[in-house]
Amino acid sequence: MDVIIVMCLGVLAGKFFFPEKWKRINEILQTVCTVLLIFSMGVMLGSRENFIGEISELGMRSVLFFLIPSVTSVIIVYPLTRIFLDKKSQKKREGE
Amino acid sequence: MVYLAAAALAGGILCGMAGLDETFPVRAITYGRDYILYVLMFLVGISIGLHRGIIGKIKEYHVRIFVIPAGIIAGSLAGGIISGLITGLPMNQSTAVAAGMGWYSLTGAAVGNLAGAQAGSVAFLSNLLREIFSFFSIPFISKKLNYYTCIAPAGATSEDTTLPMMIRYTDEENVVLSVFNGVICSAAVPFLISFCYNFF
Structure with missing residues (x-):
């Protein structure tokens, strides 16, 4: 919640105070923050005790458990957005 | 960006494995992770604020705004069932693991409490891998499918850590939908884990 x-x-800052000309700097800072966050995720993974053992023992199972739910989510969400959301933007484009 | 992200992940894993996680710069980054996330969210907020008329656009969606979180929850649970059938993990555990939708800290602890340390480790690793996977899949999905579908692999993480990739590879409107989806999915995760473990 605090993140939101x-x-x-x-x-609010973007709407009322932030100059448009600093947009590029904002994007660069976002990239830096993202890279630092991914780096910290890597450190968290690598510093787990017995990381290699864990990966070889539970790795295949973990890979299946992230890959299949991610792919099935995409398989279900894509047609839903084509039916319910894309039409709206298509109509709008036709209207324009 | 994808190469940068891959290099950062590999560098992080190597630092962690080499025991450098307690040295100055690495420790500062890992301990300051929450603050980095706050800064990032503020910057993402600025990008949205700079985009005029976005709230009006979002209002046009009405109840259809729930299509994405509903699809993600259904897809994740279906994926949990399929993964359970392949690996032989009981259905209640497999769906509970998949119900984390990328929220690895909570899911690892919750599934660990309910189903034991090994299931907890699978829950932690698989949800962390889902978050990492979504970083790398967003550029591909935005190009090959559509912007909305980029939110699907991100699941509950679409309100925070995966947002910068959204803003880079989709648009501000999709970023707002992404935040909305993340809030709904995150709220659903604790309930879904408990529900799946007890009723499947």
Whole structure:
């Protein structure tokens, strides 16, 4: 929840105070933060005791348990968005 | 960006394995992870704020805004059932693991409490891998399918850590939908884990 509040503060800053010409700097800072977050995820994985053993023992199972639900989510969401959401933008484009 | 992300992940794993996680810069990054996320969310908020008229666009969706979280929840649970059938893990555990939708810290602990340490480890690793996978799949999905579908692999993480990839590879409107989806999925995760474990 606190993350959402911080983002809302950012929205207000962007709407009322943030100069448009600094947009590029904002994008660069976002990239830096993202890279640092992914790096910290890697450290968390690598520093787990018996990481290699865990990966070889539970790795295949974990891979299946992330890959299949991710792919089935995509398989279900894509047609739903084509039916319920894409039409809206298509109609709007036709209207324009 | 994808190469940068891959290099950051590999570098992080190597640092962790080499025992550098307690040295100065690495420790500062891992311990300051929450603050980095706050800064990132503020910056993402600025990007949305700079985009005029976005709230009006979102209002046009009405109840159809629930299509994406509903699809993600259904897809994740279906994936949990299929994964359970392949690996032989009991259905209640397999669906509970998949119900995490990328929220690895909560799912690892919750499934560990309910089903034991091994299932907890699978829940932690698989949900962490889902978050990492969504970073790398967003550019591909935005190009080959559509912007909305980029939210699907991100699941519950679409409101925070995967947002920068959304803003880079989709648009501000999709970012707002992504946040909405993340809130709904995150709220559903604790309930779904408990429901799946007890009723499947």
